[in-house]
Each structure stands twice: as C-alpha cells, then as structure tokens.
Amino acid sequence: xxxxxxxxxxxxxxxxxxxxxxxxxxxxxxxxxxxxxxxxxxxxxxxxxxxxxxxxxxxxxxxxxxxxxxxxxxxxxxxxxxxxxxxxxxxxxxxxxxxxxxxxxxxxxxxxxxxxxxxxxxxxxxxxxxxxxxxxxxxxxxxxxxxxxxxxxxxxxxxxxxxxxxxxxxxxxxxxxxxxxxxxxxxxxxxxxxxxxxxxxxxxxxxxxxxxxxxxxxxxxxxxxxxxxxxxxxxxxxxxxxxxxxxxxxxxxxxxxxxxxxxxxxxxxxxxxxxxxxxxxxxxxxxxxxxxxxxxxxxxxxxxxxxxxxxxxxxxxxxxxxxxxxxxxxxxxxxxxxxxxxxxxxx
Amino acid sequence: xxxxxxxxxxxxxxxxxxxxxxxxxxxxxxxxxxxxxxxxxxxxxxxxxxxxxxxxxxxxxxxxxxxxxxxxxxxxxxxxxxxxxxxxxxxxxxxxxxxxxxxxxxxxxxxxxxxxxxxxxxxxxxxxxxxxxxxxxxxxxxxxxxxxxxxxxxxxxxxxxxxxxxxxxxxxxxxxxxxxxxxxxxxxxxxxxxxxxxxxxxxxxxxxxxxxxxxxxxxxxxxxxxxxxxxxxxxxxxxxxxxxxxxxxxxxxxxxxxxxxxxxxxxxxxxxxxxxxxxxxxxxxxxxxxxxxxxxxxxxxxxxxxxxxxxxxxxxxxxxxxxxxxxxxxxxxxxxxxxxxxxxxxxxxxxxxxxxxxxxxxxxxxxxxxxxxxxxx
Numbered sequence: 001x002x003x004x005x006x007x008x009x010x011x012x013x014x015x016x017x018x019x020x021x022x023x024x025x026x027x028x029x030x031x032x033x034x035x036x037x038x039x040x041x042x043x044x045x046x047x048x049x050x051x052x053x054x055x056x057x058x059x060x061x062x063x064x065x066x067x068x069x070x071x072x073x074x075x076x077x078x079x080x081x082x083x084x085x086x087x088x089x090x091x092x093x094x095x096x097x098x099x100x101x102x103x104x105x106x107x108x109x110x111x112x113x114x115x116x117x118x119x120x121x122x123x124x125x126x127x128x129x130x131x132x133x134x135x136x137x138x139x140x141x142x143x144x145x146x147x148x149x150x151x152x153x154x155x156x157x158x159x160x161x162x163x164x165x166x167x168x169x170x171x172x173x174x175x176x177x178x179x180x181x182x183x184x185x186x187x188x189x190x191x192x193x194x195x196x197x198x199x200x201x202x203x204x205x206x207x208x209x210x211x212x213x214x215x216x217x218x219x220x221x222x223x224x225x226x227x228x229x230x231x232x233x234x235x236x237x238x239x240x241x242x243x244x245x246x247x248x249x250x251x252x253x254x255x256x257x258x259x260x261x262x263x264x265x266x267x268x269x270x271x272x273x274x275x276x277x278x279x280x281x282x283x284x285x286x287x288x289x290x291x292x293x294x295x296x297x298x299x300x301x302x303x304x305x306x307x308x309x310x311x312x313x314x315x316x317x318x319x320x321x322x323x324x325x326x327x328x329x330x331x332x333x334x335x336x337x338x339x340x341x342x343x344x345x346x347x
Numbered sequence: 348x349x350x351x352x353x354x355x356x357x358x359x360x361x362x363x364x365x366x367x368x369x370x371x372x373x374x375x376x377x378x379x380x381x382x383x384x385x386x387x388x389x390x391x392x393x394x395x396x397x398x399x400x401x402x403x404x405x406x407x408x409x410x411x412x413x414x415x416x417x418x419x420x421x422x423x424x425x426x427x428x429x430x431x432x433x434x435x436x437x438x439x440x441x442x443x444x445x446x447x448x449x450x451x452x453x454x455x456x457x458x459x460x461x462x463x464x465x466x467x468x469x470x471x472x473x474x475x476x477x478x479x480x481x482x483x484x485x486x487x488x489x490x491x492x493x494x495x496x497x498x499x500x501x502x503x504x505x506x507x508x509x510x511x512x513x514x515x516x517x518x519x520x521x522x523x524x525x526x527x528x529x530x531x532x533x534x535x536x537x538x539x540x541x542x543x544x545x546x547x548x549x550x551x552x553x554x555x556x557x558x559x560x561x562x563x564x565x566x567x568x569x570x571x572x573x574x575x576x577x578x579x580x581x582x583x584x585x586x587x588x589x590x591x592x593x594x595x596x597x598x599x600x601x602x603x604x605x606x607x608x609x610x611x612x613x614x615x616x617x618x619x620x621x622x623x624x625x626x627x628x629x630x631x632x633x634x635x636x637x638x639x640x641x642x643x644x645x646x647x648x649x650x651x652x653x654x655x656x657x658x659x660x661x662x663x664x665x666x667x668x669x670x671x672x673x674x675x676x677x678x679x680x681x682x683x684x685x686x687x688x689x690x691x692x693x694x695x696x697x698x699x700x701x702x703x704x705x706x707x708x709x710x711x712x713x714x715x716x717x718x719x720x721x722x723x724x
Contacts, residue, residue, distance in 0.1 A: 201352060201353075204352075205349055208349065208721050208722065208723065211723060212722065212723070222722075222723040222724070223723075223724065225711075225715070227723070228714065228715065228718035228723045228724055229711065229714045229715075229718070231718060231721060231723060232664070232713075232714035232715070232716075232717035232718045232721070233664070233714060235352065235661065235717050235720075235721060236661050236664050236665040236668075236717070237665075238352050239352045239354065239641060239661050239665070240634075240637050240638070240641065240665060242352055242353040242354070243353075243354060243356075243637055243640050243641050243644070244633075244637045244640075246353060246356055247356060247637075247640060250356055262629070262633070263632075263633040263636050263637065266629065266630060266633040267633045267634065267637050270630075311630070312626050312630075314629065314633075315625075315626045315627075315628075315629030315630045315633065316622065316625050316626050316629055317629065318628075318629035318632050318633060319616070319624070319625035319626055319627070319628035319629030319630075319632065320625050320629075322613060322628060322629075322632055323613055323616045323617050323624075323625060323628060324617075326613070326614070326617060327610050327611065327613040327614035327617070330609065330610050330613050330632075331433045331434075331606075331610070333632075334433075334632070334635060334636060334639065335367065335429070336364075337636070
C-alpha cells in the first residue's frame with residue numbers, strides 16, 4: 001500500500017464504519033437515499049477524486065475496495081467513473097451523485113443535443129439528477145435532467161437500486177469530447193472488481209471471527225480441522241482476488257488495462273463464489289438469516305460478479321486472444337502480456 | 348491479528364527481459380524441436396543438460412561468486428526457473444541442489460562445506476537429494492526415528508528414508524535425523540550431509556504409478572558420518588528445515604507442472620472453434636497470470652531477505668490445485684477428441700498429478716499452516 005492508499009483507506013473506513021449499518025442498508029433497499037452517508041463522502045472529496053488533477057487515478061479508485069468491504073449503499077463507483085470522463089472532456093463536475101448508462105445503436109439520441117428513450121439497470125437511478133450516457137459507437141453525453149424521467153424501481157439480488165428510467169419527453173444531452181466506450185466500460189468493470197475484492201476479504205474476516213466465537217462440541221469450531229481447512233482454502237482465493245484487483249487498478253493508465261480487467265473480472269468473480277460459499281458453510285444456519293450481516297456482502301458479490309461482464313464473458317475474450325496468437329505464443333503472452341481485443345464486448 | 352492478505356505488487360526488473368531472451372535462445376538450441384513434455388521437476392533429469400546450464404551460469408545464480416555463484420537477484424533466478432519449466436526442460440537432476448541444498452549450506456553450512464559443495468552444485472555437476480520422510484513419518488515429520496548416535500569423530504546412523512527423489516543417481520543427501528538418542532518431536536534433530544555411496548547406505552528404487560523410478564527408499568545400516576558433515580548446530584535441525592520452506596513452496600514449479608497441457612489445448616482450440624474451449628482457456632490463463640504474480644511477489648519478499656513461509660504455503664496450495672485443474676477440465680473440453688501430442692501430454696499429466704498436492708507438504712499440512720496464520724489454531 002502506498003501512503004495515499006492507506007490515507008484514503010483509513011478515512012473511508014472511519015466514515016463507513018460510522019454510517020453503514022443494517023438500518024441504512026435496508027432503508028436504501030426500500031428506496032431511500034442515504035443522505036448522511038453520501039454527504040460525508042462528498043465532504044471528504046473522495047467521491048469526486050477522479051476529477052481532480054492532483055490525485056493519481058489508481059489512488060482515486062482505491063476507495064472502492066473499502067466500499068465493498070462495508071457494503072456501502074452509494075453510487076460511488078459510477079460517480080468516480082463519471083468524474084474521470086468529465087475531467088477528460090474538460091468539463092466541470094457538480095458535487096452530485098452520478099449514474100452511468102450504456103446504450104446500443106438503436107437507443108442513441110436522434111437529435112444532437114437531446115435524449116428520449118429508455119435506460120435500464122441504472123444504479124441508484126431513482127435518486128439521480130446527473131448521468132453519463134455511453135453509446136456503443138464511442139459517443140458520450142451528460143444528461144442533466146435525469147429527475148425528469150419516469151422511474152420504474154428495480155433492485156438487483158442485493159437490494160441495490162438498478163432502475164429503469166423512461167424519458168418520454170426530450171431532456172438535454174451535452175456531448176463529452178475525447179471518450180472511448182471501451183475504456184469507460186473497462187473502468188466500470190474495474191469498479192466492480194475493486195468492490196468485490198473488498199467484500200470478499202470482508203466475508204473471510206467475518207467467517208474467521210465467527211469460527212473463533214461459535215462453540216460446538218465444547219470448543220470453538222475454529223479448533224476443528226474441517227473448518228480450518230475450508231477457511232484456509234478461502235484465504236487462498238482472497239489473496240488471489242486482492243492481487244488480481246490490485247494489478248488491474250495499478251494498470252488504470254496502462255495500455256494493458258483490457259488484459260488486466262479481463263483477468264481480474266474473471267478471477268475475482270470466481271473467488272467471489274467460492275469465498276461466499278465457504279463463508280456461509282462456516283456460519284451455518286445463522287448466516288442464512290436476514291438478521292445476520294453476512295448476506296449484505298454475499299448478495300452484493302453475487303450481483304457484482306454478473307455486472308459489466310461475468311466471468312465467462314471476460315474469459316472468452318482472453319481465451320480468444322491467446323488462441324488467435326497460437327500455442328507457440330502462449331508463454332510469451334503470460335510473461336509479457338499484450339492488450340487483448342475488446343471489439344465485441346458489449347454490455 | 349488478521350494477516351494482511353493484500354501482497355505488494357512486484358514485477359520483474361528490466362534486466363530480466365534480456366536474460367529471458369538468452370535463456371530462450373539457449374533452450375531452443377539444446378532442446379529437441381517439436382514435442383515437449385510437461386516439465387515436472389520431480390521427474391525427468393539429464394546430467395548433460397544440468398552441466399550445460401551450469402556453464403551458462405544459471406545454477407546457484409543468487410550465491411556469492413566465491414562459491415561459484417553469480418550474485419544475481421532472486422528475480423533473475425525466477426526468470427530462469429520459469430523459462431526452464433515452461434519449455435519442458437529436463438531439470439530434475441540439479442533442481443533440489445539449486446533450490447534448497449545450496450541455500451541451506453550458504454545459510455547454515457561451515458566454510459569448508461560451502462567450499463566443498465557449492466561450486467560443484469553451481470557447475471551442474473553435483474546433485475543433492477532431500478532426506479525427510481520415513482516409513483512411519485510423512486506429514487508428521489517431527490516423528491522421524493532415524494538415529495545418528497554420536498560416536499568418536501562423528502555419528503553412526505541407522506534408520507531409513509522414504510520417497511527420496513533422485514537418490515539412485517544423485518551424489519549427496521541432506522538428511523534430517525535424530526542426533527540425541529531419546530529425544531522427542533522437534534528437539535534433538537539435526538541435518539547432516541550423507542554421501543549416497545557411503546558404506547552401509549543402500550538405495551532401493553520404488554516404482555511409481557507412472558511406471559518410472561524417481562523416488563527411492565534409502566536404508567542406513569551403521570553409516571558413519573564424519574563430524575564435519577553436520578550442517579549447522581546440533582539439535583537445530585527443525586528450525587533449519589522450516590527456514591527453507593519459503594524457497595521450497597513458492598516457486599513456479601508449484602503451478603507449472605501441467606503447463607504443456609494448456610499449450611497443447613490452445614493448439615487444439617485454434618482448430619476446434621469451440622466456444623467452451625475459449626472460455627476454459629481464458630479461465631486458466633486468468634488463474635495462471637494471477638498465480639505468477641503472487642509467486643513473483645513472494646520472490647520479492649525473498650529478495651528483501653524475509654522468510655515468507657505462510658505466503659509460500661498459499662502459493663503452493665492455490666498453485667497445486669490449479670495444476671490439477673488443467674488436465675481435468677481440458678479433457679472435458681476436448682470432448683474425447685484428444686489425439687497425438689495432446690493425448691500424450693494429458694496422460695502424462697494425469698499420471699503425475701496425484702503427487703502435486705502431496706510432495707513438498709500436503710494440501711492438508713499447508714492449509715493447517717494457513718489456518719494458523721488466520722488465528723484459527
């Protein structure tokens with residue numbers, strides 16, 4: 001960890017420990033906006049860190065690992081990506097939560113400066129005023145009247161808002177210059193990788209703690225080899241996930257980002273499933289109750305591993321690239337990776 | 348205290364790239380073209396190849412020059428070892444001496460022992476075995492019974508070692524034996540250098556399920572060990588043995604043993620047009636690249652002078668599972684259409700696979716070490 005990393009991590013840890021609890025998580029799932037939590041994040045400036053010139057991008061995105069660790073119910077990921085896009089376009093960023101919407105050709109704005117249509121799976125869409133619209137042909141727009149949409153509230157398996165926004169009347173759409181849809185998609189995938197890494201580590205910590213406290217057969221279940229062996233296997237997955245996530249984050253300014261995102265989204269997504277499964281097994285029935293905090297992480301892991309390309313989609317891109325290079329080039333690719341082709345990856 | 352599971356990112360330094368090219372050019376020249384076997388350090392050696400490697404300066408790379416070493420970094424050694432394994436090179440003869448016996452002598456050996464053995468190891472001419480397991484002591488290493496009874500000017504050794512790779516052709520063995528009669532468990536153990544041609548020492552090859560002979564039973568009947576063959580302090584054997592685990596368990600040999608299966612599979616996939624195969628290859632590549640980074644991160648810890656025993660256990664645990672996954676999933680993705688080199692490589696991998704999670708510390712022992720670091724025991 002660099003100094004900037006740990007400074008950000010400590011600050012966030014404090015804020016999230018103070019503001020994220022069961023009541024808040026359930027309230028957000030029921031449709032409320034976490035005002036205090038968001039304001040606390042906004043005040044530190046961390047929510048808009050990717051828009052500032054003075055903080056390296058890899059440090060700015062690091063806060064998402066902590067978001068995952070605490071299962072914090074805020075659109076920090078989307079806001080951070082929006083910050084980078086606005087910065088690249090040379091545009092100001094208002095201190096508001098942002099959304100991100102990927103659309104295909106059929107949904108692209110017909111008029112140069114307005115948008116009409118339907119957007120799906122918009123994180124925290126019901127609470128938003130601002131959103132970046134990302135078209136498959138590379139164009140991006142800033143929508144500044146998102147609250148004019150009719151909201152059909154939807155939630156994912158974790159209870160996070162993933163709303164359907166219907167714009168039946170035209171709203172203003174301001175073009176962003178200098179964007180690449182592939183990069184925006186990779187950044188969005190990176191946010192899920194980092195959030196998953198944090199949640200995965202958190203699930204292991206909770207499981208170890210529980211094993212030390214829970215007494216059966218006259219001793220803590222941590223003393224049983226059957227439990228130790230499972231948690232050790234889980235720890236291996238956690239190390240791999242953290243390593244893959246960190247490598248992807250540090251590649252945020254590198255031409256190798258496509259390769260690193262593919263590796264990380266595939267590997268961390270796989271670890272998410274394994275660590276969750278072991279976590280639940282160790283917790284026994286109590287971990288399956290709504291009362292226990294475990295499911296707030298596990299359900300998010302299940303949601304995030306599917307968002308922005310699940311494991312097999314990224315594995316296919318990676319596999320196709322190395323197969324096209326040929327068997328004799330495989331080892332060269334492993335030791336000296338090249339950027340893989342993202343051509344036909346589309347949300 | 349919960350351990351920090353986020354390891355520092357480490358990458359190989361620029362000078363490693365040049366070295367990698369040299370190694371590849373050398374391997375292209377000395378290895379036969381075409382078919383390459385899985386490179387399994389536990390089997391398949393070639394004394395002439397080891398000598399050539401020594402002449403290149405690629406054995407004992409990190410050791411001081413005065414002992415025949417080359418004073419290069421752990422990263423450079425890493426490049427050489429991974430290139431050898433990926434190419435399917437016959438590394439079996441010198442592997443243990445380079446990885447473990449040499450570093451052990453450097454750390455605990457006497458000046459005379461270093462001068463006697465290290466230059467020969469680095470030249471690729473002296474090969475070592477490890478003598479740890481016994482008929483009644485496998486994972487429970489502290490239960491070993493081979494006894495080296497102190498006598499005038501040395502010890503008299505009786506007992507036996509089991510699963511000793513290469514004892515039939517290697518020159519020496521560093522054995523963990525009991526030097527204090529009546530001692531128990533971790534106390535009273537010492538490491539000694541045994542001449543595998545010594546009087547009273549006999550080697551009985553054991554055929555493995557692969558049909559090959561690469562491990563042995565070694566029997567000691569009143570073998571005299573001169574005092575000067577003791578490594579380190581008497582009674583310090585357990586500590587010395589465990590100090591080597593970072594080297595033993597973190598290297599690329601813990602996840603590359605079936606790499607050639609993946610290479611062959613990529614070759615098949617370019618003809619098969621199977622989506623399932625593409626997804627599988629992508630999955631395996633993502634695992635492999637992550638493991639390699641973990642392993643390089645541990646190499647950086649070694650380079651910094653640390654003793655990453657837990658980190659090495661994590662690399663081996665995850666790496667061995669990965670090595671075992673490749674052939675299992677490859678055969679399914681091939682849907683029974685494997686032939687020629689693909690089938691040969693697959694079968695070779697399957698036959699060796701059971702040993703991966705046993706040798707060098709079983710999966711269960713490794714997980715026990717990891718569990719302890721988590722505070723579970």
